Amino acid sequence: MNKADHIIVVKDLYKYFGDIKAVDGVSLNVERGKVVVVIGPSGSGKSTLLRCINHLEIPSSGEVWIDGEQITHDAKQINEIRAEIGMVFQLFNLFPHLTVMENITLAQKIIRGRSQAEAAQVALEQLKRVGIPEKADAYPTNLSGGQQQRVAIARALAMKPKIMLFDEPTSALDPEMIKEVLDVMLDLAQEGMTMVCVSHEMGFVRSAADEVVFMDFGKIVEQTTPEGLFNNPQHERTKLFLSQILAH
Amino acid sequence: MAEQPQAIKPVIEIDDLSSKKRFRDLPFWFFALILIAIFVFIVISSNEDYNNAFMFIKAGLIITIKTTLIAFSIATLFGLLAGLGRISKNVIINNLARLYVELIRGIPILVLIFFIALVGVPVLVGGMNNLGFWLTERGLGFLGGIFTKITNQNISMNSRAIISLAVTYGAYLAEIFRAGIQSISKGQMEAARSLGMSYSQAMRYVILPQAVRNVLPALGNDFVAMVKDSSLVSVLAVRDITQVARLYAGSTFRFREAYVTLSVMYLTMTVVLSLLVQLLERRLRSHE
Numbered sequence: 001m002n003k004a005d006h007i008i009v010v011k012d013l014y015k016y017f018g019d020i021k022a023v024d025g026v027s028l029n030v031e032r033g034k035v036v037v038v039i040g041p042s043g044s045g046k047s048t049l050l051r052c053i054n055h056l057e058i059p060s061s062g063e064v065w066i067d068g069e070q071i072t073h074d075a076k077q078i079n080e081i082r083a084e085i086g087m088v089f090q091l092f093n094l095f096p097h098l099t100v101m102e103n104i105t106l107a108q109k110i111i112r113g114r115s116q117a118e119a120a121q122v123a124l125e126q127l128k129r130v131g132i133p134e135k136a137d138a139y140p141t142n143l144s145g146g147q148q149q150r151v152a153i154a155r156a157l158a159m160k161p162k163i164m165l166f167d168e169p170t171s172a173l174d175p176e177m178i179k180e181v182l183d184v185m186l187d188l189a190q191e192g193m194t195m196v197c198v199s200h201e202m203g204f205v206r207s208a209a210d211e212v213v214f215m216d217f218g219k220i221v222e223q224t225t226p227e228g229l230f231n232n233p234q235h236e237r238t239k240l241f242l243s244q245i246l247a248h
Numbered sequence: 249m250a251e252q253p254q255a256i257k258p259v260i261e262i263d264d265l266s267s268k269k270r271f272r273d274l275p276f277w278f279f280a281l282i283l284i285a286i287f288v289f290i291v292i293s294s295n296e297d298y299n300n301a302f303m304f305i306k307a308g309l310i311i312t313i314k315t316t317l318i319a320f321s322i323a324t325l326f327g328l329l330a331g332l333g334r335i336s337k338n339v340i341i342n343n344l345a346r347l348y349v350e351l352i353r354g355i356p357i358l359v360l361i362f363f364i365a366l367v368g369v370p371v372l373v374g375g376m377n378n379l380g381f382w383l384t385e386r387g388l389g390f391l392g393g394i395f396t397k398i399t400n401q402n403i404s405m406n407s408r409a410i411i412s413l414a415v416t417y418g419a420y421l422a423e424i425f426r427a428g429i430q431s432i433s434k435g436q437m438e439a440a441r442s443l444g445m446s447y448s449q450a451m452r453y454v455i456l457p458q459a460v461r462n463v464l465p466a467l468g469n470d471f472v473a474m475v476k477d478s479s480l481v482s483v484l485a486v487r488d489i490t491q492v493a494r495l496y497a498g499s500t501f502r503f504r505e506a507y508v509t510l511s512v513m514y515l516t517m518t519v520v521l522s523l524l525v526q527l528l529e530r531r532l533r534s535h536e
Contacts, residue, residue, distance in 0.1 A: 056438055075446065083444025093439035097457050106453060107443035152439075159443060 006065075007032040007163060007194050008053060013062035015048050015218075022048040023059070024218030030163075030211075035195045037205050040215035041241060046198045049215070050165050053196065054085045067162060083111050086156030090168040092148040094140035094155070100127070101136040104155045112159065119158075126154035130184050146177030153184055164188065166197040200245060206230070214238050281519060288512045301496060301505040305513065308492035315410055315488060316478045320471055322414035327421025332451070334426040345422065352419035358480055360416050365408035365484050368415075373400050409481035417474055424470065428463035429455055464532065468525035472518050479514070489513055 008030035015023040023045045030036050038046040051057040053064060055071055055078050064071045066081050095103050104123035108114045114122070127133040130150035140148055149169055156164060166185065170178045182204050189195055189208040199205070205212055205226050212229045214222040214237075222229075222238045233239045292298045333345025352360065380395025432455050440450035482491035489510060497506035 054442060056442060079441075079444050079446050082442055085442070087439075087442035089435060089439060091433075091435055093433075093435035095436065095439070095454050095458075097461065107440075107445060110449055110453065111444040155443070 004029070005032045006030065007067050008196065009063070009065035010049075010053065011063040011065070013049070013052055013064065014060045015045070015052055015057055016060045021045075021218045023052060026062075026215075026218070026220055028213065028220065028223075030194060030196060032194055033192045034210040035189045035193075035197070035208050036211045036213060037209040038196065038198045038213045038215060039200060039205070039241070040221075044215040045218040046215045047167055048218075050167050050196060050198050053163075053165060054082050054087060056087070079111075083107075083159055084162045086153075086159060086161035086164045088149070088152050088156055088164070088166045088169045090172050092140070092145070092152045092172075094148055094152055096140050098139075099136070100132075100138050100140065100143070100151050103140065103151060104158045107155070108158050122158050122160075123154070126158045127151075129157070129187070130154045131180070144177060145173045146180045149173065149177075149181045150184055153181075153188075157188075163194045163196070166195065166199060168198050168200075170199065170201055202230075202246065214241065216241075281515070285512060285516060285519075288508065292509060292512075297502060297505050298509060301493075301500075301502060301509045304496045305489050305493045305506065305509055308487050308489035309513070311406070311486060312475075312478055312488040312490075315406070315413065315481060315486070316471075316475050319410045319413035319478070320417065320474050322410070323417035323421055323474075324467070326414060326418025328425050330418060330422035331425025331429065334422060335429055349419045349422050352416055357416055357477055358483065361409070361412040361480055361483060364412040364415055365405065369403055369408050369411065370400050373398055373403065405484045405486050409484050409486045412484075413474065413478065413481065417470065417477075421467065421470060424463050424466045425459070428459035428466075431462055432458050461532065465525055465529040468521070468528060472521045472525065475517050475521065476514060 006029040008028070010026060010028040013023050013026045013028075014021070026045075026049055028036075028049075038049065040046045048057055052059045053066075055064070058073075066084065069081065071078060071081055094100075095106070098106065101120065101123055104126060105114075105116065105119035108119040108122060109116065112119075124133055124136065127136060130153055132147055132150055135143060135147060135151070140151065143151065153169075169185070170181050173181065178201070182201060185195070185197070185204065186208050197204070197209075209226050212224055212226055213220055214224075214229070214235075216237050222233065222235050224234070228234075229238070229242070233242060288298075292302045330345045330348055333341045334349065336342045336345070355363070376395045376398050380392040380397075383389075383392030384396065385392075429451075436454055436458070437450055440454040441447070445453070478488060479490040481488055482494060485491060487495075493506045493510040497503045500506075
């Protein structure tokens, strides 16, 4: 077995959309409790890689192992593994017909088999953690973008996942709301949650990331620490990308 | 300050325009409709010939309402299943649903009613009889007995009319449900699946509640359409208001009284129902 405790193992992953190679031979290991941030230009396959980890996209070939178990084609097994992996989306994807409380309790009840009281208690705990327990009875449309994203995080955390995936969680937010979401993510990182984030928030990379993965054209170009990325990028492509996003 | 007069001018024009527009947007057609209905109701209650016609035709009202309600309930179920089938990734289910929808939509409703009632049902009965014999031969007589005893006479024309309308409308409603489900953003399904829900759990708890709410007005409109199309079951001699009106006209030669009364009865039902649908639509929109 591995010396390091790898909770996510991605081996030779390929994902094609027709002729387009979205992910072109990626291998990636994530240690338990570490925070990995994936950066790269749009269309570089970082979101697709993230979505392959919980099989929202079925890989064209390659292996994904979660906590020592390989994801197969068995639908039931995929559902069980997904329940252990929380995911936060760019556009929040809260259920608009349900209140905040119902959003957070729904999956707890039908997947985890918790009672209404139990699920509501967990939901309230998570809402307190993200700082908006007073919004429990509100509908998502009445919340700001930042609040919606925090509810989405609470909804994922209520399942008590082993891993959290963040797919550009702040790119649809107004600038003044980005911080409130990043603060929650930072807390989570400090508590030791294993996180894989697709994000271009360099402040978050600096303060929370253990590892940074730079992707381009579906391949991992460079995998390094935040210090290595900012102070000593190895590849021309990485330097160019950094100079572009750090220019302003 | 100097600009003020110029600023006021367009305001007056806009106000003027809007009052004209408001007048133009008044539902005159609706007032006319109400007037016609009131006029005919007065005639029915005061004129003996019209009163006789109404009293006679009224007897079919229960059949018309019952046929429409039952057929629409079954059609909703068929439509939902076929709509889910239309978006299924399973090749067999998908193509079966598509075949059903295209087959039904390619044939006039009147022809379908004849076909299902006079060809489809007897073929089905024959099939069930054969199944019954087959079961009996294999020593399952208690089960087989149920199927062999079914005869064409057991299935009344009223039931056949309901089956025909349900099968026909199921295909139309399938497309409404399909569109409703597809109108829900893909992110909803992904969020549900990412929490560990299966496809059917995600459908049941997340997608369908939103989709059904979106298609309620469209379903309402089809219900109104079915009230009208239920008149077609008169070709099976089902005694709905259309059939009863035909009988009345045929026996008394009072065609005008019969058909004026019949038309106003349909009109009353459809206008009231359409208003309810519009009300529902407005309420749903205000809750968004």
